[in-house]
Amino acid sequence: xxxxxxxxxxxxxxxxxxxxxxxxxxxxxxxxxxxxxxxxxxxxxxxxxxxxxxxxxxxxxxxxxxxxxxxxxxxxxxxxxxxxxxxxxxxxxxxxxxxxxxxxxxxxxxxxxxxxxxxxxxxxxxxxxxxxxxxxxxxxxxxxxxxxxxxxxxxxxxxxxxxxxxxxxxxxxxxxxxxxxxxxxxxxxxxxxxxxxxxxxxxxxxxxxxxxxxxxxxxxxxxxxxxx
Numbered sequence: 001x002x003x004x005x006x007x008x009x010x011x012x013x014x015x016x017x018x019x020x021x022x023x024x025x026x027x028x029x030x031x032x033x034x035x036x037x038x039x040x041x042x043x044x045x046x047x048x049x050x051x052x053x054x055x056x057x058x059x060x061x062x063x064x065x066x067x068x069x070x071x072x073x074x075x076x077x078x079x080x081x082x083x084x085x086x087x088x089x090x091x092x093x094x095x096x097x098x099x100x101x102x103x104x105x106x107x108x109x110x111x112x113x114x115x116x117x118x119x120x121x122x123x124x125x126x127x128x129x130x131x132x133x134x135x136x137x138x139x140x141x142x143x144x145x146x147x148x149x150x151x152x153x154x155x156x157x158x159x160x161x162x163x164x165x166x167x168x169x170x171x172x173x174x175x176x177x178x179x180x181x182x183x184x185x186x187x188x189x190x191x192x193x194x195x196x197x198x199x200x201x202x203x204x205x206x207x208x209x210x211x212x213x214x215x216x217x218x219x220x221x222x223x224x225x226x227x228x
Contacts, residue, residue: 041223064224078114088224089142101175105167106152170228184213
């Protein structure tokens, strides 16, 4: 009985994390959905209302958006991905303020990875073996080194048939995390609700776990997105 309960709790936590990840990258259009990065850091930042502010009227509330095809002239490849990243990140520097986290989907992460593998130098550890990849990625530009994180992989972005969370296909977010906030409600942050619910036709009990909150930002102009 205890083992079954532990397994159910772990499954509930995993399901919650996958669902929240999906919402974090959403446009907030679904019922009860938080404002995800597609809403806060939009591919079309001159339209829409975010946090009660109309972006078509207030340019300070517009993020940087760069399309590899429309602005760069060609779809992103391993040969030009770093150039496109440079063009985005250099627009997001203000004194000491700069992007400190880059989050990419599987496709763009792979292109950046392959652009670095082309110039890497292989060394062994004395045992005759060598590495052919990287365990972590850094981008150097815009005045600092920035972590480049994969949030994709298997069923890793919201365009999948079975969405399990992750960056939408062919997108890379450039975040200044000093101005982006994950805000759970103090009384509804994965909080079990009392009393327990009991079925009328089963010898079973249901425990409800509640979450409420939103994803917010206080500065849109220092956030960016690279799209295809």
